[in-house]
Amino acid sequence: MSGGEKQRIALVRALMMNPDLILADEAISALDVSLRIEMMNLMIELQEHIGTSYLMISHDLSNARYMAEKTGGYIxxxxxxxxxxxxxxxxxxxxxxxxxxxxxxxxxxxxxxxxxxxxxxxxxxxxxxxxxxxxxxxxxxxxxxxxxxxxxxxxxxxxxxxxxxxxxxxxxxxxxxxxxxxxxxxxxxxxxxxxx
Incomplete structure (x- = not known):
């Protein structure tokens, strides 16, 4: 499986437990730039449908900005x-x-x-x-x-x-x-x- 597929499976496994909060520690760091955006968009879409919150840890300020701006979150x-x-x-x-x-x-x-x-x-x-x-x-x-x-x-x-x-x-x-x-x-x- 590709890195993107592995990340999607990990996200689905976490969501199967219907959590209120998901700790996403460097969840997209191993993906190339185009897959990062795709994965973050999937996380945002699922958040809107399920109501799960994310605590996303990243060393990349660009990723943090993208998620915070799209979700109304904080950095x-x-x-x-x-x-x-x-x-x-x-x-x-x-x-x-x-x-x-x-x-x-x-x-x-x-x-x-x-x-x-x-x-x-x-x-x-x-x-x-x-x-x-x-x-x-x-x-x-x-x-x-x-x-x-x-x-x-x-x-x-x-x-x-x-x-x-x-x-x-x-x-x-x-x-x-x-x-x-x-x-x-x-x-x-x-x-x-x-x-x-």
Whole structure:
């Protein structure tokens, strides 16, 4: 059987139990692009008929955007096991707030606008910290080009956007002008990179 046929069979097997929720972990990652769209359309069609919800895990922001836009769903961005941004496809993809979401968008060629805009690369280093021994404070501070000392010590919570209570981001820069982030000095790593 082809990869697409195997995926369809797996979906049908899951639906035979009449679940309220299906966890689809990288359910379409092994398929080529044309089959991905076909499989996502099948999932959406079955959702409309059966009423099943999906929690779809994907490393491809394009797939996440497609599913969220077609179903009216949400995209949650995770970094080292924590959700750092949550909202609709438009909010998260078109106007990302968290530096990690910006890095994911930058790394997705069909979504990236950084070359055209002249913005700086939204990530300092490519190395990913140990997922077992996570950094203190904000987990992304070791890679974030905007990190300050407060980011190394305190962990930001998902803050609700005052203008939109369905959107959340975990970054001190979104906490308002009176947050200690703005008075905190840059981390040593950011200073060294700026001087180079």
């Amino acid at each position: 949650g961005i995770m970094y080292l096991g924590e959700i750092v941004e949550l909202g609709t496809a438009t909010e998260v993809i078109e106007n990302p707030s968290h530096p990690y979401t910006k890095a994911l968008k930058w790394a997705t060629p069909e979504l990236s606008t950084f070359e055209d805009s002249g913005e700086e690369m939204p990530i300092r280093v490519i190395d990913i910290p140990d997922a077992v021994d996570v950094p203190s404070g904000c987990r992304f501070h070791t890679r974030c080009p905007k990190a300050r000392e407060v980011c190394t010590q305190e962990r930001p919570e998902l803050a609700i956007d005052k203008a939109n209570d369905e959107y959340r981001a975990a970054c001190f820069r979104d906490y308002g002008d009176d947050h200690p982030y703005w008075e905190s000095p840059e981390t040593t790593e950011v200073k060294e990179q700026t001087q180079q």
